[in-house]
Structures are given as structure tokens and as C-alpha cells.
Amino acid sequence: MSNQILLSHGSGGLLSHELVRDIFIRHFDNPTLSAEGDSALLPALPAGRLALTTDSYVVQPLEFPGGDIGKLAVCGTVNDLAVAGAAPHYLTAGFILEEGLSLDLLERVVISMAATARAANVQIVTGDTKVVERGAADGLFINTAGLGVVPPGLALSPAQLEPGDVLLVNGTLGDHGMAVMMQREELAFTSTLKSDCAPLNGLIAALLAAAPGAVHCLRDATRGGLVTVLNEWAESGVGITIQETAIPVRDAVRAISELLGLDPLYAANEGKFVAAVAPEAAERALRALRAQPLGREAAIIGRITAKHAGRVVLETPYGAQRILQMLTGAPLPRIC
Amino acid sequence: MKYIDEFRNPQLATRLVAQIRREATRPVRLMEFCGGHTHAIFRFGLRQLLAGKVVLSSGPGCPVCVTAAADLDHAIALAGVPGVLLTTFGDMLRVPGSRGTLQDARAQGADVRLVYSPLDALKIARQHPQREVVFLGVGFETTAPGIAATLVQAQQESLTNFSVLSLHKLTPPAMRAILDAGEVALDGIIGPGHVSVITGSQAWQFLPRDYAIPCAVAGFEPLDLLSAISALVQASVTQTPTVTNSYGRSVRPAGNLVAQQLLERVFDVVPATWRGFGEIPASGLQLRAAFAAHDAALRFPLALTPVAEPPGCRCGEILRGVIQPPACGLFGRGCTPRHPIGPCMVSAEGACAAYFKYGIGVELKT
Structure with a gap:
């Protein structure tokens, strides 16, 4: 052959x-x-x-x-x-x-x-x-x-989102996007960064079992990253607020992003999802995620709110707020 | 992360903000020359924190944005010359000339490739000796030395199939042009960080000397910007204009002498046409006669026709700091990053792109 x-x-x-x-x-x-x-x-x-x-x-x-x-x-x-x-x-x-x-x-x-x-x-x-x-x-x-x-009785969708719902991610963001870009662009620096590519069905089953009826919506944060998922959810008529310091991002991903002028919150993931969970079940959901290998670095990153409907707002550590818009076009590294 | 976290310390930032708010006894009007600063200011929410005390307006510091449409047409026409392989930085692909973009040219079959460094373009020239590899040289004092070094290398290797279309520009003459035009009232200038690494902070001495305006050279982290703004507020309120270097970890008073010598060796300073300004004396870099063999403008002489700006586009006024992006009728309506009409909406450093990305001009319903 x-x-x-x-x-x-x-x-x-x-x-x-x-x-x-x-x-x-x-x-x-x-x-x-x-x-x-x-x-x-x-x-x-x-x-x-x-x-x-x-x-x-x-x-x-x-x-x-x-x-x-x-x-x-x-x-x-x-x-x-x-x-x-x-x-x-x-x-x-x-x-x-x-x-x-x-x-x-x-x-x-x-x-x-x-x-x-x-x-x-x-x-x-x-x-x-x-x-x-x-x-x-x-x-x-x-x-x-x-x-x-x-299974009968389970209906996850943005229509289920309610003000007060707590937003969780199952780990660090941007690993896949940055790892692939490092390979593709033949950039003249090396890193040990790996794609987070992983099947999430086991982890999600554990989450649904730990917080029955309390998980309102799930979405995998692939192309366009976290911000794209949240903007799609906001389009259903709710507002979303997240805290910059609460979002888990690896140092290697941060470093590459800073060097190239990219934003890890828009970078692709292949093993990460966002969950909206009723507030009373949030801590339980977080514990259930952290108990699994693919959820060890899970974190609560923000909330659904009745304010600023249709908008995703980031709270910076300096006390300012800014809107996170949907990505337009491919992100390109800056010139100077 | 080293060199990042210590310049993003929220407690220190909060103290600096409080200090600036205390010291600004009247609203202080500042221009950030550099598009990278505009982005950083929005990213960290600094405008909001200083609202009512410091008015920040964006300047012309976006190399892609100030590239004249006719020069872009030249580049696009070059990409269409049989045998030419055009290399460029990513930002340039989507900037509209008068007849489409480099991206359009590529879709129609032109060989246009993105590179991260001019040295990559040189590598392509070595790999494709039968092709004419042209590098589209766009940028300020920051990027020009790297291109100068690449040209020296090309000359040493006698790489006759490598040339550069030099659209490089110098920043101090543009700052002078803004002040000479008298269209904007300013109490201080936030000097560009990366440019000043090359030119040195001394390059801005003409601002206090000739215009009685203080300048503070800043880095791109919140504490860099806040300490520069604080210095400008103090200088403005006490009416003691000086140049302050608030980016001491990267910028020296005299700048990078090796890079300056390299620029001197490779380029002549010539008048250049800036989008939004027209011709500015002694503001462009042209390859010296010794490098004529690598000058794409000489090797591929194409007839250039001056072009009008797209109707309704106010990029010119935005680049001169006369208006801010939301004042343009096209902003966020006809002109978005997806369908940009003017260059300021394309580049990562463009003021319109920054305003749009960070949702400025959008009201938050609370």
C-alpha cells in the first residue's frame, strides 16, 4: 500500500x-x-x-x-x-x-x-x-x-435565562485559539500551551445531576469565545454583567494576547462551556464542576441582570464598566 | 505576569484617579496621539473614571488610518502586477482605497500575504527567487527601523527580487500640523509610547517650547497612562509646560540611537500626504538613492490619481482631533468594523474601531 x-x-x-x-x-x-x-x-x-x-x-x-x-x-x-x-x-x-x-x-x-x-x-x-x-x-x-x-423535562435555552442567574465557566479561556495560532503563524516564540479540546458530556451530566432543574442554559464557547456566547444570550433580552478579575485565563494565554494585541475573551475554546444556573444552586454547581478533571479550574464569572438589557458589560478592577461587543471580522495583531 | 500586573495595580490606580480628580481644578483637555492609547484608555475604562475632570480626544496615531487613499490604490495596483507577491501587516488588508481593498484584490487572484515582520517578507523573497516580493511599508518611527534593517539585509544578500513601498511617516510633524491648524484647543499631549522608544522623549520638546503645551510620554498600562495624565494635569494647572517621561522603563530621553542611525542610513525625510491632513512637510520616509534597487515606487512606477474621500466619511476630522467618532453621521450606521467606509474603522488602532468596539456612544439602560 x-x-x-x-x-x-x-x-x-x-x-x-x-x-x-x-x-x-x-x-x-x-x-x-x-x-x-x-x-x-x-x-x-x-x-x-x-x-x-x-x-x-x-x-x-x-x-x-x-x-x-x-x-x-x-x-x-x-x-x-x-x-x-x-x-x-x-x-x-x-x-x-x-x-x-x-x-x-x-x-x-x-x-x-x-x-x-x-x-x-x-x-x-x-x-x-x-x-x-x-x-x-x-x-x-x-x-x-x-x-x-x-431527557424528558429538560429544556435548556436562552429563553430560560432569568435575572439573578449565576454564570459559570468550567476553566481557563482562550487556550485552544492561542495554541492553534501559535502553531499556524510560525511566531518566533515558543510556549507549552495546549488546546483544551475535550468532550464535555461527562462534565455536563455531572453538573445537571448536581443542580437538577437549576441549570437554565449552556453553551460551548467555541469560535468567537466567551463574549460571543454572552452576546447571543443577551440578544434574548436579558443583560449580562461579568467581572474581569473572576475570569480564569492562563498566564501563557494572557502573555500571548498582550504581545499580539488580542483578547482571550474572544479566543476560541474547544473544551469550555458557559452555564447559567439559578443563584441558590450556584455554589453546588461550582463544587460539582470542580470535582471533575475537566472542571477543576471552574469559576463563577458574573450574573444575568435586569439592567442594560441586550448588553454584555465587563466590570474592570478599576471600578469602570465597559461594553463587550460581538466580534467583527477576524482578530488581527496590531502594527505598532 | 511580570511587567503587566505591577502596572495594573487597582489600588494604585484608584489613588492616582483620586489625585487627578483633586488636582484638576478645571476640566483639562488632552489628546492621546497614539491609537494604542485610545484603545488602552477604553479597555481599562479610564475615560469613565476621569469624566468631568479630564477630556480625552484621539489623535492621528494610527499608521493605517493616515495612509492616503491614493497610496493604498498604489499598493493595490502593485499587487495586481504580474509576478508580484505583496506582503503586508494584517491591518492593511481591509482598508478601503478608492477601488476596494487588498483583501478584494486577493479574492480576485492577487498574491497578498500577511506577515508579522518584514524579515518574514525577506524569507519569502529568498524562497521565491522568480517572484517580485514587495513589502508594503506602513508605520511610524516604531516600525520603520525594522524595515530599514530588513533593507540593509536585502542589500547585503543582493536579494534583487525584494523591494519596499515606503509609506512610512514621522509623528512630530503631524502633531505640529494639528497645533498649527488651530482647530482644537488642547491643554496637553499624551506622547506616543512606542514611537518615543525610538525618537526619545526629547523629540517632543518643541511642544512646550513652541506651543507652551506640556507633553507626557506614556506606556500602555493603566498606571502608565494615569501617571502621564496626572503630570499633564499638574503642568496645565500650574502653567509649567514641560516634557515628562512617564514610560521610563522603555523610553530614554535621546531614544534608540542605533535605530535612529539605521533610519538615517536608509531613508531620506521627504514631504508626505496624510489622510485627513494633506501634505505635511518633512513627515515621510523615502528610500535613499543607495537603496533605489529595493524601492518599489521606482521599480514599479504606476500612474497615481488623487482620490476623494468617500462621501460622508469624516476620518480626516477625526484624525485631526476636531471631532470624536460618534459625531460622524456614518459611525455605527453605514460604517462598522464589518463594513468599514473609512480607515479609522478598520485598524485595531483606529479611533472609530476603538469607540465601536468598546460601545462608546451607546447608552447603557439601567
Whole structure:
């Protein structure tokens, strides 16, 4: 077998067959996928509303400190289900491979997806592979869709937000965005910073169990970061106030942000969510998060308020307030 | 974090604010020359803390913003020359010239690449000997020495496929132009921090000497800015204009002599056209004849036509400190960071972008 992807890997012939069998079926390793049917045939799901989501992943570089495109493709979709209150059950995976992609790299990515799926307790039950000519894609694109079940009685949404609700995050912000940028831009300094890429369904299940009925809304703070999530929530008609000093940010992330003139509150995360919890349950929720490995640095960062409806306001340590606006355009480092 | 936390100490900041409020026996009108200062002032909420006592207005210290539209058109036209690979800092991509932006040119097939340092552009020139690699040189005294060093390097390596379109500008002449125009009444100037690292704080002596206006060179942290503002308030109230260096950890009175010599070696000082000002004497940097082989303006002589500002855009008045961004009819309506009409809404250092980002001009309903 050649050690790179050829157009004939996508032809449907022997090479396609070998690729599917030796890489995808072998590592994803579950009976539904191994049946190789045209559709995955699944047992009936537990009672509740079905949650279905899809997302495409085009990150560069394909491998970065703390993760890779495969881990990201599983975490991103699992987390989209989890913040809707759904227990994720099944994923699909579509791969677009560029001619010339290293098979070793592809296998590493698939192994990483399989390991992440096991950690998240989900199965990748069906998939698809296409090969495009060199130049028609950037190495490897992955699409995943996820199916989960929201238990009866649970309804998380911005419409549930109430003045007084306490806002929590499960840890430090900006790790993923800054780690990927450090890699991508070949900046002439090094750091030990890693992406926070992680499946959050276990942590969210623990939070929901610790504060039943008190969790009003959850959102994963991916592209656009914390401020984007909070502005989306504010659009539902509430006001939001957060305290600058309460927001957990790693020193390495702060340092890179200061050097380049970027703001970690707008940087992407792949293993962080924001929760709005009724005030009486806030301390309990915080303890439940901190008891889990992915929530050890969880913090209360602010509140929903009846004041300044539609606006997200940051209280600075100097006693001033400022509005945090939605990000417009890609953040660019400054000139001088 | 070292060099950050000690200059953000909230207790000291609160004491400085109280001191400034006590000493400002009448409202003191200051201009922060530098766009980086405008951002820092908003980011830390300093305007709000000094409201009623200190009036802060933004100056022209945004290199992207003061680049003339005709110069931008030149750069965009250059990007379209077959074989040219144009390299530039990120901010320049989205600035509208009279016929679109570099980003538009890129979408239409021009090879425009973002770099963080001119040395990266030099690296690209080495890697692509068959391409003409042009670096779009935009910036003040801060960035110009790095570009001068790059040009010296290119000359030593005989990298004949590397050239620079120099749109560099010098800041003291713009400050003079603002004061000579007499359009704004000012009691003090917050001197640019990074520029003064190169020029030295002495470069601002003409302000007290010729205009009887105090100047305080400031860094970009809350305590830097508050101590500069405090010095300016005292100088203004006691009518003893001087230059104060409130950024002593980075700025020396005479500046960075090595960088100054490098500028002298590579550039001639020439008149330059500033967006919003028109031509300002002795305010631009042009490559010296010895570097003509690396001068993109000579290597790719393109016909330039003067262009009018977009209708309704008041960036010129904003850059001269005559009005503040919310006074412009387009601010936040036709002109937003997503759909910028004028350059001040594009750059991270632009006053309009700062006002918009920090929600200034937006009322908080309480």
C-alpha cells in the first residue's frame, strides 16, 4: 500500500475498500459500522427529545498541541449535543481527503477520533470518504453529525435565562485559539500551551445531576469565545454583567494576547462551556464542576441582570464598566 | 505576569484617579496621539473614571488610518502586477482605497500575504527567487527601523527580487500640523509610547517650547497612562509646560540611537500626504538613492490619481482631533468594523474601531 492518499482510494475499487477496512472500520471498531450497510441500523433510543447536530472541521494545522482535527471533530459535535442537554449516542463521520495526504497522518487522526469517541462514550456508526485532486482541499476535511437524547423535562435555552442567574465557566479561556495560532503563524516564540479540546458530556451530566432543574442554559464557547456566547444570550433580552478579575485565563494565554494585541475573551475554546444556573444552586454547581478533571479550574464569572438589557458589560478592577461587543471580522495583531 | 500586573495595580490606580480628580481644578483637555492609547484608555475604562475632570480626544496615531487613499490604490495596483507577491501587516488588508481593498484584490487572484515582520517578507523573497516580493511599508518611527534593517539585509544578500513601498511617516510633524491648524484647543499631549522608544522623549520638546503645551510620554498600562495624565494635569494647572517621561522603563530621553542611525542610513525625510491632513512637510520616509534597487515606487512606477474621500466619511476630522467618532453621521450606521467606509474603522488602532468596539456612544439602560 502506498503511504499516501491516491485518487484511486476514492474510486470505490480495491484501494477504497482497503482504506475503509484497514483504517476506519479497524479503529472505530463497533458492530454497527462493521456491518458495512448502506445505513447504520440502530436500536431504539431512550425516551426523550432527539437532538441532531452537524459540523464541518477544516482546522490548520491538522495536528496541534493538545489535539488534532479528528479529536476536534468528535469533541465539537459531542459538545454541541451536550450543551443542548442531550446525552450523545451516535456520530457519523465524513472525510474529504486531498490526493497526496499522508496515510500515516490519516491513521493517527482516525485513532485519535476513536479514542475520543470512547472517552465520550459515543459510537461512530456510519461514514463516508471522498478523495479530491491535489489542490482541491487542504489535506483533510472532516464532517461529523451527532445524535443524542434530551431527557424528558429538560429544556435548556436562552429563553430560560432569568435575572439573578449565576454564570459559570468550567476553566481557563482562550487556550485552544492561542495554541492553534501559535502553531499556524510560525511566531518566533515558543510556549507549552495546549488546546483544551475535550468532550464535555461527562462534565455536563455531572453538573445537571448536581443542580437538577437549576441549570437554565449552556453553551460551548467555541469560535468567537466567551463574549460571543454572552452576546447571543443577551440578544434574548436579558443583560449580562461579568467581572474581569473572576475570569480564569492562563498566564501563557494572557502573555500571548498582550504581545499580539488580542483578547482571550474572544479566543476560541474547544473544551469550555458557559452555564447559567439559578443563584441558590450556584455554589453546588461550582463544587460539582470542580470535582471533575475537566472542571477543576471552574469559576463563577458574573450574573444575568435586569439592567442594560441586550448588553454584555465587563466590570474592570478599576471600578469602570465597559461594553463587550460581538466580534467583527477576524482578530488581527496590531502594527505598532 | 511580570511587567503587566505591577502596572495594573487597582489600588494604585484608584489613588492616582483620586489625585487627578483633586488636582484638576478645571476640566483639562488632552489628546492621546497614539491609537494604542485610545484603545488602552477604553479597555481599562479610564475615560469613565476621569469624566468631568479630564477630556480625552484621539489623535492621528494610527499608521493605517493616515495612509492616503491614493497610496493604498498604489499598493493595490502593485499587487495586481504580474509576478508580484505583496506582503503586508494584517491591518492593511481591509482598508478601503478608492477601488476596494487588498483583501478584494486577493479574492480576485492577487498574491497578498500577511506577515508579522518584514524579515518574514525577506524569507519569502529568498524562497521565491522568480517572484517580485514587495513589502508594503506602513508605520511610524516604531516600525520603520525594522524595515530599514530588513533593507540593509536585502542589500547585503543582493536579494534583487525584494523591494519596499515606503509609506512610512514621522509623528512630530503631524502633531505640529494639528497645533498649527488651530482647530482644537488642547491643554496637553499624551506622547506616543512606542514611537518615543525610538525618537526619545526629547523629540517632543518643541511642544512646550513652541506651543507652551506640556507633553507626557506614556506606556500602555493603566498606571502608565494615569501617571502621564496626572503630570499633564499638574503642568496645565500650574502653567509649567514641560516634557515628562512617564514610560521610563522603555523610553530614554535621546531614544534608540542605533535605530535612529539605521533610519538615517536608509531613508531620506521627504514631504508626505496624510489622510485627513494633506501634505505635511518633512513627515515621510523615502528610500535613499543607495537603496533605489529595493524601492518599489521606482521599480514599479504606476500612474497615481488623487482620490476623494468617500462621501460622508469624516476620518480626516477625526484624525485631526476636531471631532470624536460618534459625531460622524456614518459611525455605527453605514460604517462598522464589518463594513468599514473609512480607515479609522478598520485598524485595531483606529479611533472609530476603538469607540465601536468598546460601545462608546451607546447608552447603557439601567
